[in-house]
Amino acid sequence: MLNTKKIKSGVYFHSMVDKKFKFNRISVNFVVKMNSKEVSSNALLSFLLRKRCQQYPNMLDLGKKLQQLYGANLFSGCKKIGDNQIITFGISSLDDELSLNGEDLNRQVAKLLDCIIFEPIIESGKFVEEDLTIEKQNLVELVEGEYNDKKLYALNQALYHLFNGEGYGCNKYGDVESIKKIQNSKLIDAYKKMLASAEVHIMFVGREKYSDCFDVFKNRFDSIYRDDIYVSESKKYIKSTETKHKVEYDQVLQSKLVMGFASSKQYDFELDEVIMVMTALLGGTPMSKLFLNVREKMSLCYYCSARYDRFKGLIWVESGVENKNIEKAKAAILEQFEEIKNGKFSDDDINKVIIFFEDKLKSVFDSSSGIENYYLSELCGNRVRSIDDLIDKIKHIKKQDIIKVANLYSLVIDYVITSEG
Amino acid sequence: MERAVIKDEKLNEKYIKLKHKTGLTVLLYPMEGYSTSTAIFATKYGSIDRTFKKSTSPEFTTVPDGIAHYLEHKLFENEDGVDTFELFSKTGASANAYTSFDRTAYYFSCMDNFDESLKILLNFVQKPYFTDETVQKEQGIIGQEIKMYEDDADWRVFFNCLENMYHNVAVNVNIAGTVESISKIDKEVLYKCYNTFYNMNNMVLAIAGSFDVDSVINIINSEIKDNSPVEIERKVESEPNNVVRSISEISLPVSMPQFCIGYKLNAFSGLEMVKEEMIYQLICELLIGEGSEFYKDLYDSGLVAGGNVSYEVFCGEGFFSLIFSGESSSPKEVLSKLNYEIERKIKTGFEKAEVERVKNALYGYCIGCFNSPNSVAKEALNSFIFNYDIYDKLKILEEVNAEDINNKLKLINIDNSTLSIVSPLKN
Incomplete structure (x- = not known):
């Protein structure tokens, strides 16, 4: 079970201990509202801070320290969960008990992470200018580099167009133009705001001793003034406009087709589990309608899958299609969705999906990053469901429930990258 | 079965290594505290094994590029028309397969119903069923897969590097082959490859996680078919020391x-x-x-x-x-x-x-x-x-x-x- 302690206003320490793990994973997650004005600065912070800190002012020394700590993995970055941007800093490292010379790795690692986040090198009220220049360039390259992965790029573009580049439509790293404009003093302001106002979830998943970690971050937040604290939230997207159709031309051998579906009516969050099962029935497993029909029987796509984003209430279908078959694939996907709306599936099909989820959800406990990701998502959704409760809900879903939610949904956007001619 | 327990005192871990009478190597690694298990049934057969013979055959055979991968796709189909994923969907296991340069691996991970899933895994890999029609049909999907990788810059830059380095070793050829090479694959050549490389003497069953060792051994004894051990000779192409191009x-x-x-x-x-x-x-x-x-x-x-x-x-x-x-x-x-x-x-x-x-x-x-x-x-x-x-x-x-x-x-x-x-x- 996840054990949660409140450290300070809007700051929570969550732990889950399990002796089977050989590594401990600590992450500090700052949750802020996703908006186009601040997303780039927040993203930049996640990369800038990990380069050096007061204890290790030279990034070479920091790199050596991580190697010495048995290759401890210092990670940082951003996630988008619903309308929230999550700025994460974390370390995964070997537990004390497995060190070769009895080192106190747990304490050293917690202190190092604390130093990285809270003791950056700030001189005359500014970050090191050289770091800022390099990290801005790196972040620009990272955002531009998403174009290399056409599958990801197509999904991001569909999101951008659906939300006109605002909120949930923002790239989690921001946009190139905004990144280039970030000024040192403004970044300091963003840093201060993140420490003072973000909702903070500190997660420890590991072998046993989390007290060192708890003490380090408790002491830290005791000395931080907190005000105007953000509470994570997400609003479901409701279809209110005509379906958008977007086509982009590029030199690709295989086209990418992304289709977004949304409900045209408000619905209760209690329906999330039903929509999740319905989406899996459509395209979430190798037994789904999209896999069996669009891929296997019709040989239209190498991949064709669906997933439900419960925070925004959107269903995304992604596929890789031969250029000449785009319209056929689109029609076939819509047809499969219609079949679900018309109840053309059996109780046996539902049972298979339920078994699939049961297995998948229980498996979460065998991976520290799996546990961290599951609970972080739940915490940002303001509704922490235990895995047992979630499985229980899923098991009670009936065919009529699925038909009902499927009929709430219709296409809101399709986005295609294909080659000309 | 020959049995050895291999331990590491410092790590306080151990696993069991078995040799089944058919020649199959079995590696069992029970892991305390875990709820899931992963089982991999694999053959030492990958894309680089393009020219080979059984030790009893007089001559080497060269097969079309991409055939190990093609075979991997085809084994998921069964004679009764039931898709293997359908069978796994009843146990809840997440199953899949991959082919690399030197191996083809079929695997599943699961929480519950491990024994049933293991039986499915062992059975479908041991029951090849190919017809001219089903072999032909697979060309569409695999052709799509090949095209997807041709658009993938990471993949292309890596493979071109291998092509630049290797003259003869077949790491210089795409694992899935080319649209042209897979068009030459028919059921006869698929069976030939299967009967050579899917001999238990060339295979391993590796299992780790939460499972009962005795129960697994019983399943192996009942599900693994007898086969005469095959000795495989792979033609080793001489490879110059120098790179092909800089x-x-x-x-x-x-x-x-x-x-x-x-x-x-x-x-x-x-x-x-x-x-x-x-x-x-x-x-x-x-x-x-x-x-x-x-x-x-x-x-x-x-x-x-x-x-x-x-x-x-x-x-x-x-x-x-x-x-x-x-x-x-x-x-x-x-x-x-x-x-x-x-x-x-x-x-x-x-x-x-x-x-x-x-x-x-x-x-x-x-x-x-x-x-x-x-x-x-x-x-x-x-x-x-x-x-x-x-x-x-x-x-x-x-x-x-x-x-x-x-x-x-x-x-x-x-x-x-x-x-x-x-x-x-x-x-």
């Missing part, structure tokens, strides 16, 4: 140039190869890891995106090379700097203290392999393919010293390197 460049829709730099080294076999792999991993980490001056220089200069150059010791039967990859506005400059750094380090050598520090890092990485049923099962499979025991890597690591590192470093020949570039399209 540079190649193609254009794709990417935001900035991507590169792979390859240094070709002599190939090894078995445990010796594993030892060499560990040593060269340490060398790569010493050269460009986060604690190296070279990494800092690359980061500060902004020459490589994010300062990140990833490395891989790419090795198997008949091939061994070091591959460095990343994104840079000037890949040629990266190559030049890396060559300079290697030459500099060959002259100065690495010091004992830095070698010990990097050994620590690799020790942590090795322990990481024992942190999930999935990674343990994969490591067990590797140990079968290259014929070592799972804990050998930790022993090797303990014994490696700075002298070994510096001696092996000297064998990297910067004149035997290649640069593969994928650059952005013009306009």
Whole structure:
């Protein structure tokens, strides 16, 4: 079970201990509202801070320290969960008990992470200018580099167009133009705001001793003034406009087709589990309608899958299609969705999906990053469901429930990258 | 069944190694505290095995490129028309398969119903069923898969690097083959490959996680079919020491140039190869890891995106090379700097203290392999393919010293390197 302690206003320490793990994973997650004005600065912070800190002012020394700590993995970055941007800093490292010379790795690692986040090198009220220049360039390259992965790029573009580049439509790293404009003093302001106002979830998943970690971050937040604290939230997207159709031309051998579906009516969050099962029935497993029909029987796509984003209430279908078959694939996907709306599936099909989820959800406990990701998502959704409760809900879903939610949904956007001619 | 228990006292872990009467190697790694299990049923047969014969056959056969992968796809179909995924969907297991250069692996992970899932795995892999019609039909899906990879810059830059390095070893050919080569595949050649490489003597069953050892042994005894052991001879193409070409460049829709730099080294076999792999991993980490001056220089200069150059010791039967990859506005400059750094380090050598520090890092990485049923099962499979025991890597690591590192470093020949570039399209 996840054990949660409140450290300070809007700051929570969550732990889950399990002796089977050989590594401990600590992450500090700052949750802020996703908006186009601040997303780039927040993203930049996640990369800038990990380069050096007061204890290790030279990034070479920091790199050596991580190697010495048995290759401890210092990670940082951003996630988008619903309308929230999550700025994460974390370390995964070997537990004390497995060190070769009895080192106190747990304490050293917690202190190092604390130093990285809270003791950056700030001189005359500014970050090191050289770091800022390099990290801005790196972040620009990272955002531009998403174009290399056409599958990801197509999904991001569909999101951008659906939300006109605002909120949930923002790239989690921001946009190139905004990144280039970030000024040192403004970044300091963003840093201060993140420490003072973000909702903070500190997660420890590991072998046993989390007290060192708890003490380090408790002491830290005791000395931080907190005000105007953000509470994570997400609003479901409701279809209110005509379906958008977007086509982009590029030199690709295989086209990418992304289709977004949304409900045209408000619905209760209690329906999330039903929509999740319905989406899996459509395209979430190798037994789904999209896999069996669009891929296997019709040989239209190498991949064709669906997933439900419960925070925004959107269903995304992604596929890789031969250029000449785009319209056929689109029609076939819509047809499969219609079949679900018309109840053309059996109780046996539902049972298979339920078994699939049961297995998948229980498996979460065998991976520290799996546990961290599951609970972080739940915490940002303001509704922490235990895995047992979630499985229980899923098991009670009936065919009529699925038909009902499927009929709430219709296409809101399709986005295609294909080659000309 | 022959049975051995292999232990590591320091790690306080153990696993069981069995040899079934059919020749099948069984590696069982129970893991306390875990709820899931991973089972891998694999054959030592990959894309590089293009010319071979049974020891009883007079002549070698050469088969179309991509056939091991094609076979992998086809085995999921059953004679009664029931799809294998459908069978797994009743147990809740997540199942899949992959083909690489030297192996084809079928696997599942699950929480419940392990025994039922294991029976499905063992059965479908042992029951090939191909017709002209189903073989023909698969060309559409695999053709799509090949095209998807042709658009993938990471894949293309890596494969072009292999093509630049290898003259004859078939790592220079796409694992899935080409649209043209797969058009030559028919059911006869599929059966021929199946009957050669899916002999139990050439296969392994590796299981890790939460399962009952006795129950697994009973299932193996009841489900594994008798077969006469087959001895396979793979035609080993002689491979010149030198690279094919020193540079190649193609254009794709990417935001900035991507590169792979390859240094070709002599190939090894078995445990010796594993030892060499560990040593060269340490060398790569010493050269460009986060604690190296070279990494800092690359980061500060902004020459490589994010300062990140990833490395891989790419090795198997008949091939061994070091591959460095990343994104840079000037890949040629990266190559030049890396060559300079290697030459500099060959002259100065690495010091004992830095070698010990990097050994620590690799020790942590090795322990990481024992942190999930999935990674343990994969490591067990590797140990079968290259014929070592799972804990050998930790022993090797303990014994490696700075002298070994510096001696092996000297064998990297910067004149035997290649640069593969994928650059952005013009306009």
